[in-house]
Amino acid sequence: MRTNELTDNQRKVLDFIQSYVEVNEVSPKLQEIAEAIGITSRGVAHRYVQALVDAGFLETHSGKHRGIRLLPSEPERSATALPFLGKIAAGKPIEAIAGQDEIDLSNFFGANSYAIRVQGESMVEAGIMDGDIVVIEFRETANDGDIVVALIDEEEATLKRFKRSQQGRYIKLIPENSDMEPMVYEAERVRIQGVLIGQLRHY
Amino acid sequence: MRTNELTDNQRKVLDFIQSYVEVNEVSPKLQEIAEAIGITSRGVAHRYVQALVDAGFLETHSGKHRGIRLLPSEPERSATALPFLGKIAAGKPIEAIAGQDEIDLSNFFGANSYAIRVQGESMVEAGIMDGDIVVIEFRETANDGDIVVALIDEEEATLKRFKRSQQGRYIKLIPENSDMEPMVYEAERVRIQGVLIGQLRHY
DNA sequence: TTCATTTGTTCTCATAATGTTCTCATTATA
DNA sequence: TATAATGAGAACATTATGAGAACAAATGAA
Incomplete structure (x- = not known):
């Protein structure tokens, strides 16, 4: 000390x-x-x-x-940690339960992760709104059900849920918005640019 | 090192x-x-x-x-920064546009901020889903329209949008869910525990 | 290629510089 | 007076430095 x-x-x-x-x-x-x-x-x-x-x-x-x-002047709590107050619903005032646990955001900051701002409403039903920032881990492949950044015809990049056809010849990109329809492309036209690992929003 | x-x-x-x-x-x-x-x-x-x-x-x-x-001197990007790729919608592959901008999350980590996990669906239409983590800045007061953590009767804590009545005698806590109704309390029964400043989700 | 030369690498030996641990004396202060 | 803080400097241990020999590998020229 x-x-x-x-x-x-x-x-x-x-x-x-x-x-x-x-x-x-x-x-x-x-x-x-x-x-x-x-x-x-x-x-x-x-x-x-x-x-x-x-x-x-x-x-x-x-x-x-x-x-x-x-030595650094302050104990400096890990820069990527936030005090985590669990279910505050239990009802106690915040002062009473401070300093319990921590939530670590370092998994957002891996070597291959990057952030992009979402444009459009195609994923609102997954809780991803226009203007949100999503954290993507760079990968060339994805599994069915992943939310991916896909580049179509080397031109248009889009954030959608990923599904491959049974033979693997087609890829279906599914929006999470009941007003929009899934789109299907030949597998060669789609390049995966990364998989959604996190989401941030700042008010 | x-x-x-x-x-x-x-x-x-x-x-x-x-x-x-x-x-x-x-x-x-x-x-x-x-x-x-x-x-x-x-x-x-x-x-x-x-x-x-x-x-x-x-x-x-x-x-x-x-x-x-x-060896290059490590640029050591701040531990709270992510490479920010702006509108990837422009269409270029990710490799082509890496290392441009940065998004800094240090504003999530202020001295008085903490995180809680959301329970329930009351804010889904604001993009806050069950299980999400929200970042709260501790404050005793709020402005109309803020999303706040409110403690009611010193018992139940809840995340809602905040609105004060004209005379200030009542406080309305408004869910962002069309299936649910706003609730009104006498101001004395409500204690503000903080204001929503950010939101995180990890997949 | 083949060969001579240069360059990098690994040693040992010796010396200098620096860090560490002491003792002793002085000063300030409660 | 008693105690703590201070300063000098000796003595020793460890680290840093310099020279150069001996060898291996790389290089360039014939």
């Missing part, structure tokens, strides 16, 4: 290390730290560094030259 | 290789590296190169002459 009770010199050392790293991209050596605060002893500089390690501000690669590393 | 704990000479070597490649379009030979940092031993130069390989800055084609390659 990080302490706030730094002596003046400890604070000076910390500030110096921070600005040094800012400029030089490597940590200073003890000699340089000593000079920076106006002393000559490497041993004393080492003592200050050690105090900052104990206080939780630094980390050292013991023995290595320039082996000081700054 | 790339370390930035390089010794002075390691950094000198790296800088030299970078500028050499910039000019000559091939990597320098060990002899040249040695001269550049003022030493005579190819063996020592090799040791520096190896250190940079270990640190993740270089790659070598072992044995090959001038076989050093610079």
Whole structure:
């Protein structure tokens, strides 16, 4: 745990290390730290560094030259996690149940995933509205029932539910909208561009 | 993983290789590296190169002459960003348009936001389905038209669209489902627990 | 191709630089 | 006075550095 009770010199050392790293991209050596605060002893500089390690501000690669590393200032909860309050329907006020679980969105951020904004109403009955952002994982193949981004005749890209005919010669692209009809293409005309793995909307 | 704990000479070597490649379009030979940092031993130069390989800055084609390659500095896209491909409807295959824009989800992750899983169908016509996860920003007040988490009689929490009566004595909670009816409560019985700011779904 | 040369790689040995751990003395402060 | 913070510097351990030998692989020329 990080302490706030730094002596003046400890604070000076910390500030110096921070600005040094800012400029030089490597940590200073003890000699340089000593000079920076106006002393000559490497041993004393080492003592200050050690105090900052104990206080939780630094980390050292013991023995290595320039082996000081700054620790991030906050515990910083994982950037892709949200506190998850489960079924709030249970009825308690939110303050009472905070900090229980977490929901992790890192699965949205895989190497092969990308986002596109949906145009049109063809998937409204699947809860995908005009203007929503969908997260797609890039793949060249899909399974029946997947919602895919399909490129037709190398021209038109569209988001639809995917179904292959029994012989595999045709591909049916099914909208989730009772006002619209499924479309059938020869398999050669359709290129899968990815499969829907997530959806985002921001109000 | 790339370390930035390089010794002075390691950094000198790296800088030299970078500028050499910039000019000559091939990597320098060990002899040249040695001269550049003022030493005579190819063996020592090799040791520096190896250190940079270990640190993740270089790659070598072992044995090959001038076989050093610079590794690109990781662009490290923000952990909360996704490549955003805009209207893929334009028709190009995905490979052709990768790496253009980014969509940043950091606004989902504010200090006062949390996530809950939706139960029930009361908001389907707003595109919020049973099982979806909604992101809520904690607030005690809401504006007409906001979708809110409301706690009724300190017991039941529900997600509905919010509307206040003209005198402010009553609050109407409106489902987005034509099969269901709005409900009206005295303002004292309703406690706002937060306002909908986002929605996530994972397939 | 064949061969000489260059270049990369792996060693060992020696030295310098840096980090680490001490003790001792001084100063400030409760 | 007692305690903590500070500074100097010695002594030692570890790491970084430099030279160069010996060998293997790659390269370029005949």
